[in-house]
Amino acid sequence: MPPESKSVPAVEDGIQYSFAMEYTGPPLHYGIPRAVPINVDMIPVAAVVPQPSLSEKHSLPVVKPIMSSDPMTLKLSRELKPMESPTSVISFDHRAAGSCDASKDLALGTEITVSPTSVIAFEESEAENHRDCGLSGELSSSGPLEFTNGCCGHSNEFLSNATGSSSTIEFSDSLDKSRESSSRLKVSIDLNQVPDWESNESLLSLDYPSSRVTGDCNNESNSKPAQVVTFRDVESDDGIVDDDFVQNERQVVRVRREVQSKGKKGACYRCLKGSRFTDKEVCIVCDAKYCSNCVLRAMGSMPEGRKCVTCIGFPIDELKRRGLGKCSRMLKKLLNELEVRQIMNAEKFCEANQLPPEYVFVNGTPLCHEELVILQTCANPPKKFKPGNYWYDKVSGLWGKEGQKPSQIITPHLNVGGPIRVDSSNGNTQVFINGREITKVELRMLQLAGVQCAGNPHFWVNEDGSYQEEGQKNTKGYIWGKAGMKLICAVLSLPLPSKSSSPFGESVSSLNCRSVPDYFEQRALYKLLLVGYSGSGTSTIFKQAKILYKDVPFSEDERDNIKLTIQSNVYGYFGILLEGRERFEEESLAEMKKKQFAHETDQIGSADKNDGKTVYSIGPRLKAFSDWLLKTMVTGNLEAIFPAATREYAPLVEELWKDPAIQATYNRRNELEMLPSVSSYYLERAVDVLRTDYEPSDLDILYAEGVTSSNGLACLDFSFPQSAHDKNTDSAYQNDSLFRYQLIRVHARGLGENFKWLDMFEDVGMVIFCISLSDYDQFSVDGNGSLTNKMLLGKKLFESIVTHPTFEQMDFLLILNKFDLFEEKIERVPLSCVDWFDDFHPLVSRHRPNSSSNSINNSPSLGQLAFYYIAVKFKRLYSSLTGRKLYVSLVKGLEPKSVDAALKNAREILKWDEERTYFSHSEYSNYSTEASSYSP
Numbered sequence: 001m002p003p004e005s006k007s008v009p010a011v012e013d014g015i016q017y018s019f020a021m022e023y024t025g026p027p028l029h030y031g032i033p034r035a036v037p038i039n040v041d042m043i044p045v046a047a048v049v050p051q052p053s054l055s056e057k058h059s060l061p062v063v064k065p066i067m068s069s070d071p072m073t074l075k076l077s078r079e080l081k082p083m084e085s086p087t088s089v090i091s092f093d094h095r096a097a098g099s100c101d102a103s104k105d106l107a108l109g110t111e112i113t114v115s116p117t118s119v120i121a122f123e124e125s126e127a128e129n130h131r132d133c134g135l136s137g138e139l140s141s142s143g144p145l146e147f148t149n150g151c152c153g154h155s156n157e158f159l160s161n162a163t164g165s166s167s168t169i170e171f172s173d174s175l176d177k178s179r180e181s182s183s184r185l186k187v188s189i190d191l192n193q194v195p196d197w198e199s200n201e202s203l204l205s206l207d208y209p210s211s212r213v214t215g216d217c218n219n220e221s222n223s224k225p226a227q228v229v230t231f232r233d234v235e236s237d238d239g240i241v242d243d244d245f246v247q248n249e250r251q252v253v254r255v256r257r258e259v260q261s262k263g264k265k266g267a268c269y270r271c272l273k274g275s276r277f278t279d280k281e282v283c284i285v286c287d288a289k290y291c292s293n294c295v296l297r298a299m300g301s302m303p304e305g306r307k308c309v310t311c312i313g314f315p316i317d318e319l320k321r322r323g324l325g326k327c328s329r330m331l332k333k334l335l336n337e338l339e340v341r342q343i344m345n346a347e348k349f350c351e352a353n354q355l356p357p358e359y360v361f362v363n364g365t366p367l368c369h370e371e372l373v374i375l376q377t378c379a380n381p382p383k384k385f386k387p388g389n390y391w392y393d394k395v396s397g398l399w400g401k402e403g404q405k406p407s408q409i410i411t412p413h414l415n416v417g418g419p420i421r422v423d424s425s426n427g428n429t430q431v432f433i434n435g436r437e438i439t440k441v442e443l444r445m446l447q448l449a450g451v452q453c454a455g456n457p458h459f460w461v462n463e464d465g466s467y468q469e470e471g472q473k474n475t476k477g478y479i480w481g482k483a484g485m486k487l488i489c490a491v492l493s494l495p496l497p498s499k500s501s502s503p504f505g506e507s508v509s510s511l512n513c514r515s516v517p518d519y520f521e522q523r524a525l526y527k528l529l530l531v532g533y534s535g536s537g538t539s540t541i542f543k544q545a546k547i548l549y550k551d552v553p554f555s556e557d558e559r560d561n562i563k564l565t566i567q568s569n570v571y572g573y574f575g576i577l578l579e580g581r582e583r584f585e586e587e588s589l590a591e592m593k594k595k596q597f598a599h600e601t602d603q604i605g606s607a608d609k610n611d612g613k614t615v616y617s618i619g620p621r622l623k624a625f626s627d628w629l630l631k632t633m634v635t636g637n638l639e640a641i642f643p644a645a646t647r648e649y650a651p652l653v654e655e656l657w658k659d660p661a662i663q664a665t666y667n668r669r670n671e672l673e674m675l676p677s678v679s680s681y682y683l684e685r686a687v688d689v690l691r692t693d694y695e696p697s698d699l700d701i702l703y704a705e706g707v708t709s710s711n712g713l714a715c716l717d718f719s720f721p722q723s724a725h726d727k728n729t730d731s732a733y734q735n736d737s738l739f740r741y742q743l744i745r746v747h748a749r750g751l752g753e754n755f756k757w758l759d760m761f762e763d764v765g766m767v768i769f770c771i772s773l774s775d776y777d778q779f780s781v782d783g784n785g786s787l788t789n790k791m792l793l794g795k796k797l798f799e800s801i802v803t804h805p806t807f808e809q810m811d812f813l814l815i816l817n818k819f820d821l822f823e824e825k826i827e828r829v830p831l832s833c834v835d836w837f838d839d840f841h842p843l844v845s846r847h848r849p850n851s852s853s854n855s856i857n858n859s860p861s862l863g864q865l866a867f868y869y870i871a872v873k874f875k876r877l878y879s880s881l882t883g884r885k886l887y888v889s890l891v892k893g894l895e896p897k898s899v900d901a902a903l904k905n906a907r908e909i910l911k912w913d914e915e916r917t918y919f920s921h922s923e924y925s926n927y928s929t930e931a932s933s934y935s936p
């Protein structure tokens with residue numbers, strides 16, 4: 001379009017050109033399409049309406065009217081709901097008038113409110129002669145419209161990738177230099193209303209009627225027309241975006257059928273009483289809110305769920321799709337259980353509330369009804385299905401939200417949507433899978449799986465995970481089959497093919513009846529990252545969680561592996577004992593010699609008692625076994641020789657354990673630094689544990705070292721089982737079994753140098769940091785090779801992690817673990833052996849809590865005081881580093897109840913965090929309860 005067209009006034013031939021369209025949702029982050037008035041005379045027109053009735057003499061373009069007037073006609077042609085969307089941008093004031101009348105109005109150039117279809121007008125009323133209402137019938141199908149003006153080359157271009165909207169209009173023209181297209185005008189119209197033009201190749205010339213497009217509001221007496229999108233005219237062409245323009249995450253510009261209460265803010269829409277603090281039920285269509293006195297009158301028998309009587313038949317507000325079928329407290333009070341169930345079922349399953357296919361875009365193309373059905377009924381359908389833009393890699397089955405990493409692997413080869421675009425997931429890695437540039441996190445997954453990604457490769461990945469480089473014939477391997485993939489994908493929140501992912505997801509999804517489309521299943525996943533300094537007890541807590549929350553905490557396979565680990569651990573403990581035995585024997589012999597020497601010098605002549613034997617000496621058979629075991633341990637291949645050795649040596653173990661020399665050594669186990677305290681648990685049952693038919697109990701597994709994961713990373717999906725208490729108290733956790741949690745335990749070593757792997761965990765909801773209280777008198781070698789107090793090493797790790805950029809704004813829960821050991825140790829070893837704790841001066845009553853008196857029992861023990869003190873130390877440290885509040889839990893890792901309480905604290909913090917976003921600051925400052933079990 002020539003530049004001078006910019007000066008075309010908004011008023012032309014007495015017609016005011018303006019459009020109005022409402023838009024709700026979050027603010028847009030990108031430019032708004034601008035409507036620039038078009039001088040019709042400047043538009044080359046090419047009417048190609050191959051109707052026999054059009055004779056050559058009509059030099060002017062003819063546009064077929066899209067039938068607006070009778071929604072029923074449209075319904076028939078599209079098999080859609082009988083009523084137009086309440087969210088429609090467009091007012092149907094002319095419904096009563098025949099469709100041709102509406103066009104007539106346009107043709108006459110009167111300023112009117114028009115049907116959606118009347119964005120298209122005719123320059124000559126003459127054209128009318130050739131229109132007949134019946135034409136609309138052949139314009140049936142679905143899809144957005146594009147009107148290309150002049151330049152045919154663009155006619156196939158899909159207009160607005162950002163919108164899956166029921167009502168979007170986008171105009172672009174050549175004035176907008178950023179778009180290389182020639183002058184074109186694109187119009188997308190309420191898909192509920194408009195037949196598809198796909199099959200109609202006509203290039204249509206257009207004019208804009210002056211249309212004030214308004215929201216439909218024929219419904220409530222107190223409803224107000226909702227203005228949807230405002231197309232700015234020339235005067236307002238100032239680049240300022242209306243506040244009304246908001247973009248919601250679905251990228252579907254939806255028009256909400258909004259109703260406004262006449263009463264004061266927050267009052268019931270019917271009786272106009274109450275405030276926003278009174279309990280109210282909300283209409284899932286228009287958002288009208290009713291108090292418990294009015295709700296049944298306003299909503300009637302609710303054949304489609306919670307809708308005002310006048311909203312029945314209307315599609316729901318998509319923002320409320322999540323809540324479908326989730327009953328409120330109010331309804332539960334007003335209705336009996338059966339009624340509630342019926343209403344909730346109706347709400348979920350009734351026709352009117354189902355997802356409209358045209359709100360779902362796959363690879364940029366809106367779906368038709370059949371495609372939606374294909375997607376929903378395939379063997380492995382997309383989860384959490386709601387309106388929006390998705391990409392789908394038909395070859396591998398990878399599926400994701402437009403602009404995002406894949407979220408799922410669905411059934412491949414479904415004939416839905418358009419071809420995948422290279423920028424579908426907005427990747428910038430220059431690595432490609434099936435023609436899509438993959439995201440950073442996918443690249444990381446490939447790298448962790450050992451796939452060579454150097455040199456910008458293009459991979460071809462099949463549904464079974466087999467992959468090859470493009471252009472090459474040989475399969476390079478199977479991505480999903482690679483070692484550790486399950487874990488890597490779980491941690492990186494990447495999908496796996498459904499079969500292999502089932503161990504994680506099964507228990508959750510099996511609740512759902514598969515015959516029902518489960519796109520309303522919207523359970524949130526909260527990720528908890530569990531990390532701590534080595535030995536702090538993270539894997540114990542992880543295992544406790546498994547035992548607490550999983551029906552089958554460990555699979556057969558896992559148990560088999562754990563058994564081997566435990567058995568080789570026990571051989572290891574024996575090795576440490578045998579080493580200790582040698583040491584004690586030598587010491588003892590040296591002592592003897594010394595004594596003997598003193599004896600000899602004292603009483604010459606009577607020194608023949610020493611036969612070279614001490615209490616620590618063993619016989620030749622056991623000595624040979626001992627030598628073999630120690631040698632194997634030194635070479636470090638105990639696990640390689642084991643378990644073949646078990647059978648052979650098992651009888652010897654019994655003999656060894658019963659040997660007085662070993663018992664004497666074991667009695668001095670406190671002197672064997674290498675021997676962990678848990679070893680007693682196994683050594684005392686060594687004979688049983690080392691049998692070939694040994695089956696570890698849950699407790700054995702809990703106590704076992706080294707069973708969590710070889711690479712320091714472990715992941716557990718769980719939900720908190722509903723307790724009887726929760727059920728009875730109508731608590732916030734009523735539906736908690738619906739929330740899913742994922743506990744990810746990572747070994748500090750697994751974070752890499754400078755914690756370079758930490759950003760893998762950027763999407764966790766909370767970090768649980770574990771410190772062992774009993775570490776305060778322990779020492780360990782730090783990174784520089786010097787011996788450092790373990791409490792201080794833990795503190796250092798804590799500092800690094802809480803200040804890591806990945807965890808800015810992250811909630812932290814500090815677990816102070818091993819309180820059992822600590823309580824006992826603090827009586828012997830002063831806390832001040834750590835510099836950091838040198839100002840611990842407890843005022844301890846001389847009457848210790850172990851005294852029988854009740855009043856004294858209420859005073860805290862030294863251990864509790866010390867815990868309190870340490871918690872404050874960490875809280876202050878955290879607050880000085882982050883300016884925020886640290887939550888602290890006291891834990892005994894070996895006690896299930898204690899771990900359960902700590903993880904429920906974590907849940908509370910997450911919930912609390914979520915709630916906080918709903919309350920204004922002033923409101924939530926009233927909340928004085930802290931989610932922590934402890935507050936200084």
Ligand SMILES: Nc1nc2c(ncn2[C@@H]2O[C@H](COP(=O)(O)OP(=O)(O)OP(=O)(O)O)[C@@H](O)[C@H]2O)c(=O)[nH]1
Binds near residue numbers: 704
């Ligand atoms: N007494 C006692 N022992 C505990 C407690 N929690 C853990 N332990 C023991 O402490 C040891 C170390 O615990 P782990 O759970 O292996 O600690 P970790 O953080 O995984 O340590 P690494 O594997 O070294 O990283 C194990 O022997 C546990 O059985 C506790 O609350 N009380």
Ligand SMILES: [Ca+2]
Binds near residue numbers: 535539705706
């Ligand atoms: Ca461990």
